[in-house]
Amino acid sequence: MDCSRVRLTGSLPALSDREYENISRLAHDHFGLDLGDSKRGLVAARLGKIMRQLSLESFQHYYEYVKADRSGAALAAMVDRLTTNHTSFFREPKHFEYLRKCIFPTLRTLSRIHIWSAACSSGEEPYSIAMSLLEESFQEAAAKVRIMATDISTRVLEKAKRGVYEADRIDGIPIALLQRYLVPERANGANSFRFRDDIRSMIGFEHLNLMAKLPEGYRCSVIFCRNIMIYFDRSTQQSLVKRLSLHLEDGGYFFIGHSESLNNITHDLDYISPATYRKPEYARRAQNGRG
Numbered sequence: 476m477d478c479s480r481v482r483l484t485g486s487l488p489a490l491s492d493r494e495y496e497n498i499s500r501l502a503h504d505h506f507g508l509d510l511g512d513s514k515r516g517l518v519a520a521r522l523g524k525i526m527r528q529l530s531l532e533s534f535q536h537y538y539e540y541v542k543a544d545r546s547g548a549a550l551a552a553m554v555d556r557l558t559t560n561h562t563s564f565f566r567e568p569k570h571f572e573y574l575r576k577c578i579f580p581t582l583r584t585l586s587r588i589h590i591w592s593a594a595c596s597s598g599e600e601p602y603s604i605a606m607s608l609l610e611e612s613f614q615e616a617a618a619k620v621r622i623m624a625t626d627i628s629t630r631v632l633e634k635a636k637r638g639v640y641e642a643d644r645i646d647g648i649p650i651a652l653l654q655r656y657l658v659p660e661r662a663n664g665a666n667s668f669r670f671r672d673d674i675r676s677m678i679g680f681e682h683l684n685l686m687a688k689l690p691e692g693y694r695c696s697v698i699f700c701r702n703i704m705i706y707f708d709r710s711t712q713q714s715l716v717k718r719l720s721l722h723l724e725d726g727g728y729f730f731i732g733h734s735e736s737l738n739n740i741t742h743d744l745d746y747i748s749p750a751t752y753r754k755p756e757y758a759r760r761a762q763n764g765r766g
């Protein structure tokens with residue numbers, strides 16, 4: 476038997492330098508992703524799965540297929556495979572403590588409170604923000620708070636909009652909050668919990684690529700931009716922070732993930748504590764020539 480002629484079913488097609496460069500460029504130009512040299516194995520494995528489903532034989536064919544698809548669906552499926560949607564309720568809990576103890580009290584006098592969860596994944600982050608607001612005895616919170624929750628992945632956004640989480644996904648929610656804000660239900664044969672309508676009505680989920688045009692005229696008091704910057708190169712990070720901070724009110728807060736940093740980029744935000752920044756008040760920015 477001539478083993479060299481056997482085509483191993485399930486084996487990955489080879490990813491040439493040129494194919495890797497082409498795919499990396501697509502990911503960078505459309506989504507700001509910095510795949511670098513180290514993600515080759517990951518790209519081959521994750522996109523290889525899509526290729527098999529599409530019965531495409533090489534990465535070159537896949538690249539051409541994505542480029543030719545004017546609907547954007549192929550690009551969206553590609554970025555979905557290349558990034559991780561990992562998240563959890565009250566992830567990095569210090570941010571939620573800070574939100575409750577230091578930020579919410581200063582927002583009480585506002586007639587509308589706008590908060591942006593800028594890479595919300597399947598919704599755990601914005602639901603955690605909403606529960607924190609309600610917990611801080613913000614009686615009127617549901618009526619005057621609007622949380623804009625955006626992500627590039629339509630798949631995770633669908634889940635976020637449903638607001639239904641399997642029992643093993645709700646570990647981070649303290650039992651008292653679970654009882655107050657969620658109701659048990661059976662979904663797809665599994666024990667699940669659904670957020671109550673008053674919590675869900677505080678959040679608007681929208682599809683948004685942070686590399687594209689951001690919502691014109693939108694201003695908010697707090698931006699969560701956590702665990703997404705790691706995907707971007709320095710110049711993309713810098714331009715993203717600059718563009719997002721234009722949407723922050725003066726004195727507004729900017730959160731990044733605790734494993735991320737703004738140290739190597741130029742920005743106008745003041746450091747407050749790990750992964751927490753603040754846009755200076757207008758008077759001080761003007762004084763420092765930054766206004």
Ligand SMILES: C[S@@+](CC[C@H](N)C(=O)[O-])C[C@H]1O[C@@H](n2cnc3c(N)ncnc32)[C@H](O)[C@@H]1O
Pocket residue numbers: 505506507555558559560561562563566593594595596597600625626627628631683684685686700701702703706732
């Ligand atoms: C690791 S999750 C972070 C979720 C949440 N912020 C947290 O910290 O738990 C990163 C999210 O960023 C999204 N993402 C990646 N590139 C994006 C882009 N260019 N625009 C908007 N969202 C993007 C991914 O779809 C993913 O859901």
